[in-house]
Amino acid sequence: MIEVHDLHKHFGGFHAVDGATLSIAEGSITGLIGPNGAGKTTLFNVIAGVLPPTSGRVSMAGEDITGLPPHELFHKGVLRTFQIAHEFGSMTCRDNLMMVPGGQSGETLWNTWFGRRRIAEEERALRAKADEVLEFLTIEHLAEQRAGEVSGGQKKLLELGRTMMVDARIVFLDEVGAGVNRTLLNTIGDAILQLNRERNYTFVVIEHDMDFIERICDPVICMAEGKVLAEGTLAEIKANEQVIEAYLGTGLKNKDMVGA
Numbered sequence: 001m002i003e004v005h006d007l008h009k010h011f012g013g014f015h016a017v018d019g020a021t022l023s024i025a026e027g028s029i030t031g032l033i034g035p036n037g038a039g040k041t042t043l044f045n046v047i048a049g050v051l052p053p054t055s056g057r058v059s060m061a062g063e064d065i066t067g068l069p070p071h072e073l074f075h076k077g078v079l080r081t082f083q084i085a086h087e088f089g090s091m092t093c094r095d096n097l098m099m100v101p102g103g104q105s106g107e108t109l110w111n112t113w114f115g116r117r118r119i120a121e122e123e124r125a126l127r128a129k130a131d132e133v134l135e136f137l138t139i140e141h142l143a144e145q146r147a148g149e150v151s152g153g154q155k156k157l158l159e160l161g162r163t164m165m166v167d168a169r170i171v172f173l174d175e176v177g178a179g180v181n182r183t184l185l186n187t188i189g190d191a192i193l194q195l196n197r198e199r200n201y202t203f204v205v206i207e208h209d210m211d212f213i214e215r216i217c218d219p220v221i222c223m224a225e226g227k228v229l230a231e232g233t234l235a236e237i238k239a240n241e242q243v244i245e246a247y248l249g250t251g252l253k254n255k256d257m258v259g260a
């Protein structure tokens with residue numbers, strides 16, 4: 001579905017992504033792992049149009065999408081989750097979801113004056129959709145709560161929920177489990193699996209929690225120093241000599257990987 005060919009992203013003389021080549025199969029939940037500083041987030045940001053590549057190519061279903069800005073990728077169903085921005089923290093969780101689709105009639109002055117009924121209908125439909133998403137994620141009780149006041153894990157669910165307000169095809173999740181308690185992490189895992197099975201979402205997931213990766217991801221791609229080291233099931237990756245070497249001595253955060 002997505003093919004990344006010889007992708008480079010340099011910051012000055014530093015090669016954060018250094019010739020990464022990989023493919024993401026349609027319908028998969030692909031895990032992207034690697035020690036700190038391996039270039040995972042940078043790779044995500046380049047694929048999702050947040051950063052321009054230095055060189056290389058990204059294509060989706062054969063179409064060149066290299067360097068397309070996030071809003072164009074959004075319309076093609078390529079979504080990357082973002083933390084709920086500070087300025088939206090004072091809006092309710094429901095409103096945070098309702099503002100995702102964009103392009104509603106209410107956004108033009110003409111429609112504000114003359115299209116009131118249509119706007120009201122669109123708002124009703126959006127509100128129903130947002131409530132459906134909140135229910136799916138088991139956080140319907142937070143509909144009226146300000147997004148800035150819910151827990152870290154609930155915010156992560158809301159971030160995932162934003163991708164459900166539009167017809168996503170592929171969703172990039174960056175450390176969705178960071179700082180999230182086990183129960184909520186299980187809810188997030190359930191939601192990802194369900195979206196994958198029932199709505200054909202393809203996911204690419206950056207995560208340091210190996211239990212989470214093991215539960216939901218196949219295949220797993222391991223990066224180190226800006227390159228792809230190995231691809232396979234988590235068991236295969238864990239047994240890979242190059243992977244073990246890359247993880248060794250990289251600090252506490254990576255200890256799960258080498259069983260230290």
Ligand SMILES: Nc1ncnc2c1ncn2[C@@H]1O[C@H](COP(=O)(O)OP(=O)(O)OP(=O)(O)O)[C@@H](O)[C@H]1O
Binds near residue numbers: 035037042043
């Ligand atoms: N805007 C930037 N300017 C300069 N260097 C950057 C920039 N963004 C990232 N880097 C560097 O690129 C390298 C890769 O960073 P990146 O965040 O992609 O790694 P990562 O694999 O996601 O790491 P982690 O697991 O710790 O989040 C790091 O050494 C980082 O310091």
